Amino acid sequence: MTDQGLSITGVGYRYGAKRALEGVTLDVAPGRFCALLGPNGAGKSTLFNLLTGLFSTRKGRICVAGQDIARAPRAALARIGVVFQQPTLDLDLTVRRNLLYFAALHGIAGREAERRAAEVLDRLGMAERAREPVRNLNGGHRRRMEIARALIHRPAVLLLDEPTVGLDAAARMAITDHVHDLADQGLAVLWATHLTDEVRDSDQLAILHQGRILACGETAALRGSEPLREMFLRLTATAPFILAEISSGGGAAGTVGGRQPPGDRGHP
Amino acid sequence: MSWLIALRAILHREALRFVGQRGRLVAALVRPLVWLFVFAAGFRAALGLSITPPYQTYITYETYIVPGLCGMILLFNGMQSALSLVYDREMGSMRLLLTAPLPRWWLLFAKLLAGTLVSILQCAAFLAIAALWGIVMPWQGYLAVIPALALGGLMLGALGLMLSSVIRQLENFAGVMNFVIFPMFFLSSALYPLWKMAESSPLLRDLCALNPFTHAVELIRFALYGQMNLPALGWVALALAGFAGAALWGYDPARGMQGRKG
Numbered sequence: 001m002t003d004q005g006l007s008i009t010g011v012g013y014r015y016g017a018k019r020a021l022e023g024v025t026l027d028v029a030p031g032r033f034c035a036l037l038g039p040n041g042a043g044k045s046t047l048f049n050l051l052t053g054l055f056s057t058r059k060g061r062i063c064v065a066g067q068d069i070a071r072a073p074r075a076a077l078a079r080i081g082v083v084f085q086q087p088t089l090d091l092d093l094t095v096r097r098n099l100l101y102f103a104a105l106h107g108i109a110g111r112e113a114e115r116r117a118a119e120v121l122d123r124l125g126m127a128e129r130a131r132e133p134v135r136n137l138n139g140g141h142r143r144r145m146e147i148a149r150a151l152i153h154r155p156a157v158l159l160l161d162e163p164t165v166g167l168d169a170a171a172r173m174a175i176t177d178h179v180h181d182l183a184d185q186g187l188a189v190l191w192a193t194h195l196t197d198e199v200r201d202s203d204q205l206a207i208l209h210q211g212r213i214l215a216c217g218e219t220a221a222l223r224g225s226e227p228l229r230e231m232f233l234r235l236t237a238t239a240p241f242i243l244a245e246i247s248s249g250g251g252a253a254g255t256v257g258g259r260q261p262p263g264d265r266g267h268p
Numbered sequence: 269m270s271w272l273i274a275l276r277a278i279l280h281r282e283a284l285r286f287v288g289q290r291g292r293l294v295a296a297l298v299r300p301l302v303w304l305f306v307f308a309a310g311f312r313a314a315l316g317l318s319i320t321p322p323y324q325t326y327i328t329y330e331t332y333i334v335p336g337l338c339g340m341i342l343l344f345n346g347m348q349s350a351l352s353l354v355y356d357r358e359m360g361s362m363r364l365l366l367t368a369p370l371p372r373w374w375l376l377f378a379k380l381l382a383g384t385l386v387s388i389l390q391c392a393a394f395l396a397i398a399a400l401w402g403i404v405m406p407w408q409g410y411l412a413v414i415p416a417l418a419l420g421g422l423m424l425g426a427l428g429l430m431l432s433s434v435i436r437q438l439e440n441f442a443g444v445m446n447f448v449i450f451p452m453f454f455l456s457s458a459l460y461p462l463w464k465m466a467e468s469s470p471l472l473r474d475l476c477a478l479n480p481f482t483h484a485v486e487l488i489r490f491a492l493y494g495q496m497n498l499p500a501l502g503w504v505a506l507a508l509a510g511f512a513g514a515a516l517w518g519y520d521p522a523r524g525m526q527g528r529k530g
Contacts, residue, residue, distance in 0.1 A: 087360055089360075
């Protein structure tokens with residue numbers, strides 16, 4: 001378990017009778033880029049809603065920089081930067097105004113807010129766009145701006161829910177590179193995606209399917225000589241078989257680098 | 269301190285959006301102005317008004333419906349913000365708001381207050397146009413009406429927030445029109461006094477008397493003449509507490525938001 005990064009232990013969630021997440025356990029240490037890879041409907045967005053306090057659950061525990069989100073939600077939220085799947089920008093306001101608004105939601109105002117807005121825009125290479133209305137920015141720059149905004153309160157953990165949806169290949173690559181750089185600078189990054197080409201061999205990888213973590217560990221070690229895309233399709237297409245293998249202690253996936261949640265040992 | 273910084277930012281954002289979207293102001297004003305200039309002109313001959321408080325002399329029908337039309341602005345704004353949430357147009361910004369490290373009730377209150385502020389500005393513009401048209405209230409009424417509009421706006425905004433959190437199957441604006449706005453507006457004292465309604469149907473009159481919108485309109489009506497209507501104040505405050513409680517329940521992460529996936 002990490003004190004400064006993100007720690008998810010045995011988390012489960014249901015929409016009425018439908019199970020969305022079960023026994024999800026994952027640690028992301030500071031300075032690590034963790035790709036949460038899963039097909040549509042795997043439970044990624046539900047997990048993000050739990051991580052950001054929009055949903056809550058009694059099953060399992062989520063800690064951000066050592067703060068339990070169920071017990072100290074405000075302290076935990078203060079350490080999270082989040083980029084949601086759907087855009088959350090005010091298109092009619094300028095880039096700067098959007099940033100200042102968000103800074104204020106985190107209790108930062110006046111010169112300090114201005115200074116931090118300039119700092120994060122510079123960090124994401126967008127300093128010259130500060131006075132433009134967001135409506136004038138292309139999709140890639142809007143996303144980059146949302147990432148800049150998520151950093152303004154200097155979080156310990158950065159959560160991104162499919163941040164490259166709808167972007168062209170060049171913008172996708174640029175955003176992916178930027179966020180990898182942020183992880184290198186010490187942030188714990190959780191990056192949800194269904195696109196295998198956004199994951200690097202050195203990244204931590206967690207494969208989520210039908211609400212469960214099928215595999216977790218360093219990408220290179222998990223995939224071996226098999227291309228990641230093939231492995232991902234194989235795992236998610238034959239999930240029941242793989243799950244059976246994991247629970248019997250064998251199988252290719254395993255839980256490399258992952259932890260078994262207390263009271264939830266082994267997958268059925 | 270961080271609470272106030274956030275509140276100020278939320279109010280500022282709403283004010284900037286309001287100033288930036290001139291079409292929104294025009295659209296919000298056209299509706300009550302059409303009622304005032306067209307409907308009231310056509311209807312004045314059909315409806316005889318007796319002298320009832322707060323009026324001390326005979327008044328024109330246009331004068332009578334001005335408070336109701338202020339209420340209409342508050343009602344439409346409250347429902348429109350609800351709809352924008354239901355249709356996810358504002359859901360993104362709502363997510364952003366709710367992930368701020370502040371108590372949820374404070375964030376929702378700030379959002380309500382911001383919406384109410386815009387409603388008050390629209391009512392001020394409407395009252396100014398009505399005054400130019402010759403429907404002038406006592407000067408102290410223009411001051412006293414501000415808290416009345418604020419309370420009514422908060423109550424109707426809380427109703428909208430409650431609806432946005434618990435109702436997920438509002439097919440379109442027509443649904444809200446049919447099931448919320450029209451019944452609330454027509455089953456109220458906005459367009460006709462309750463004693464007039466009682467002549468047609470005591471049952472309808474009773475329904476009107478139960479409608480919190482009626483009391484918001486009466487609170488505004490009395491305030492515009494510098495008077496306090498205590499029963500109306502009590503009803504509006506009670507409805508505000510009820511709707512706000514339900515909205516808080518609806519936005520509780522452990523309960524109401526559960527059905528909202530994604």
